Amino acid sequence: MTQRRQLFDSTDGPEPFELAMMVLSLIAVTIMLFLAFGNLSAQTHKLLFFIDTAICIVFLGHFFYGLFRSKHKLHYLKHHWIDFVASIPVIEPLRTARLFQILRVVRLIRSSRSLLNRLIKQKKEATLASLLVAVFTILSLSSVMILMVESGIKGANIHTAEEAIWWALVTISTVGYGDHYPVTTAGHIIGGIVIITGVSFFGVISGYMASLFVAPDENEIKQSQREHREQIRQELHQALVRMENNQRQMEINQQQILAELAELKKSKSS
Template sequence: MAEIKKWLPNTDNELTPFQLAMMVLSLLSVIVVLILSFAKLDQETKRLLTIIDFSICFIFLSHFFYGLVRSDNKMHYIRHNWIDFIASIPLIEPLRFARLFQILRVIRLIRMAQSFIIPIIKQRRQATLASLLVAMVTILTFSSVLILIVENGIPNANIQTAEDAIWWALVTISTVGYGDYYPVTTAGHVIGGVVIVCGVSFFGVISGYMASLFIAPDEAEKLETQSKEIRSELHEALDRMEINQTMLIKQIAELQHELKQQNTLNK
């Protein structure tokens, strides 16, 4: 078991939101690969799933090389993330199943609830961006695949190719609604309605995130001003305490001196 763990990706470090996002995308990618391998699909649906898999692999490779460039120890990074690189090569289909190791890493980390939740709470901005990335890829994947399956081969349908389905999904999720491609079946209308609702929610989160980027500096400035005021008040309180302590010591000394004089007079 120890020998196997030595060759698996490292899971001892604290999990970041983007690492979790890559692992969730790995699950989605494995599902796509399984469908491509075992499901009976028409040619256009296979092309669409292949395009989606290539897009996810591009995200994987971008994340891998970004981490490699930022890493101080390149060899250590490659040694602990080599399987991520191998699993991200879209042209080597058998190696795509290596992404299962990433999912096993998620399961292992979920069992360690503290190491799984606390980093996400600490890194809210990164968690937001990672969530948006996963949501975007997931919605585009399912919506484009479903609409192509439902509309392909239907008379008068204008969504017939993989490119048509991806373009329709992008336009619909953004709620732009060009109208050049649209579903003609009832099932297609239902899928479109769900995608529109998801798109409104998706871009609502993006708007809130962008607003927080502009508001955050003002809040940081306000917190800094408040902390300066608190520090100033603390210094003033300490100075007053010091003055009071000096006066108290002087009064005690005077009292002791008076007591000595009284004792001398009584004698």
């Protein structure tokens, strides 16, 4: 029971990067299943291992970044040790720990009633997380698919895992050195899709970078909002003070009028 609480430690909504890590965990688990049970060629197995190692590096970076930012590091280690265990790439049995990563984030999603609002409020983090997931997904799928359709084909020049990854990188970046290229119809279709997604991908990056310089800084907006709220609070306080002073003055005037009326009655009776 205690271990379960450690795995599912929070009932708050997940951060955008936690959602990104969940998606990467799903990809990593899929790769793990293919490596364990798939009838793969040596180069495809090598390529999937490279992709899995790259994802593990991202996991480790996210873990140590969270540890560095945490004010209570022992508490962070206690509740996120499974993330570190699942990020070790070279030990096969530890890869199954990624299932607990997925379950923990799924529980956070289920317990959160304002997931969409949180993503909208954290636009920068959500954009970066989406770009991270997109680049890994595109590179992984394109490199694996191009290796499967091109490897062993007469006249093809993409036969190894390194060549497939290099082709995916230069194609998604729309550089296209021309040293490696598909020769089959399926390879051309895959290449066209990668080029289109690459153009869209870098278009999003350009828009995001432009928004960082053009859009006002969030800290400045929050500071302006705080100053505006403080100004309103002060104005309300001053208005209340004036109302209290006016009320006291009215009471004093009323007492003076009553006193004068009492004197008039006394003078008439005398």
